[in-house]
Amino acid sequence: MTGTIVDMHVHTVRGAADSSLTPDQLIEEARRIGLTGVNISEHDRVWEPHPLEEFRERSGLFVSRGMEVSTDMGHMIVIGLDRYVAGIRRAVELRHVLDEVGGFMIVAHPFRHFFDPIHFRRDGRPPFEMTPEEAAERMTVFKLVDEIEVANGGSTPRENQFALKITKALGKQGIGASDCHSTQGVGYYVTVFEEELRDQEQMLEQLRARRFHAAEGLPAGELRPYAEQAVET
Numbered sequence: 328m329t330g331t332i333v334d335m336h337v338h339t340v341r342g343a344a345d346s347s348l349t350p351d352q353l354i355e356e357a358r359r360i361g362l363t364g365v366n367i368s369e370h371d372r373v374w375e376p377h378p379l380e381e382f383r384e385r386s387g388l389f390v391s392r393g394m395e396v397s398t399d400m401g402h403m404i405v406i407g408l409d410r411y412v413a414g415i416r417r418a419v420e421l422r423h424v425l426d427e428v429g430g431f432m433i434v435a436h437p438f439r440h441f442f443d444p445i446h447f448r449r450d451g452r453p454p455f456e457m458t459p460e461e462a463a464e465r466m467t468v469f470k471l472v473d474e475i476e477v478a479n480g481g482s483t484p485r486e487n488q489f490a491l492k493i494t495k496a497l498g499k500q501g502i503g504a505s506d507c508h509s510t511q512g513v514g515y516y517v518t519v520f521e522e523e524l525r526d527q528e529q530m531l532e533q534l535r536a537r538r539f540h541a542a543e544g545l546p547a548g549e550l551r552p553y554a555e556q557a558v559e560t
Contacts, residue, residue: 331389331524332517332545333364336404336435336476336504338395341378342369346508354386356513360546364389364524366504368404371397371411389524395435396421400468404433404476404504407531422471431534433502434472436479437493438486459492469497474534477501477553478516478541484558491555503541503553514545516553 338346339353357365365388367374373394374382383390394411396403400418407430415421425432440446441455448454463469477491478501494501503516521538524530533539541553 330522331364331520332362332514332542332550333366333389333391333520333524333530334362334505334507334514334516335366335393335433335502335518336368336395336479336506337365337513338369338506338508339367341374342367342372343508344370348507348509348513350382350386352510353513354382354388356510357386357388360514361548361550362388362514362517362545364391364520366391366393366404366406368393368395370395373408373410389530391527391530400434400471401437402435403472404435404502406431406433406527406534418468418471429531431474431531432472433474433476434468435476435504436482436486436490436506437468437475438489439479439482440486441489442483442485459489460496462489463493463496469493474499474502476504478503478543480505480507480512480515482506484556487553488555488558491553500537500539501541501553502539503543515543517542517545517550519550519552 339348373392393406398418407428412424475494477494478487503518505512505515507513518539519542520533543553544551
């Protein structure tokens with residue numbers, strides 16, 4: 328196929344204390360399953376230019392330097408920042424910073440644990456009972472971000488499907504990503520870009536133009552668009 332198959336949410340030992348995935352293992356697994364690009368998204372940090380370039384040359388993959396930022400509105404996958412900036416734990420400030428540099432902001436796994444009745448009870452809050460349409464309208468985070476991660480390898484089918492419905496209600500495309508922390512799960516969900524990506528600037532152009540879609544099935548050799556499906560509630 329033409330285009331680039333990118334895992335948009337990847338953690339390695341180089342920048343995530345909770346990951347066991349080495350850069351070499353990531354390269355090997357990407358080659359094995361046919362993944363052609365990765366967006367490195369370590370927790371609240373980015374790879375330095377030299378190791379990033381060395382990894383890019385050695386892997387033969389399209390490589391984007393991203394970051395997963397922990398904010399007051401959840402975790403955000405950002406593309407376009409070359410360093411961590413003070414104050415971006417506030418999502419509104421992160422939005423301002425990205426606007427200044429022409430960056431892109433994706434809310435990661437927006438409904439993780441939302442359908443676990445204990446999750447909200449711990450904080451003394453009532454269970455989450457919004458419809459996708461109500462959540463799209465009322466939740467401030469969706470007014471700040473450029474895109475939504477609708478297929479996340481660490482989320483349940485119900486959580487992913489709810490995010491997909493939000494995305495459709497808002498007229499967005501939806502991002503697919505594994506959120507892998509080991510070799511298990513690399514490429515479980517991916518984002519397929521229409522063009523063969525040369526560099527991160529082209530990737531940003533494609534993201535803004537919505538020339539991509541979330542997909543699943545790559546490790547099994549059955550790549551297909553991620554779509555609505557019936558799930559148990």
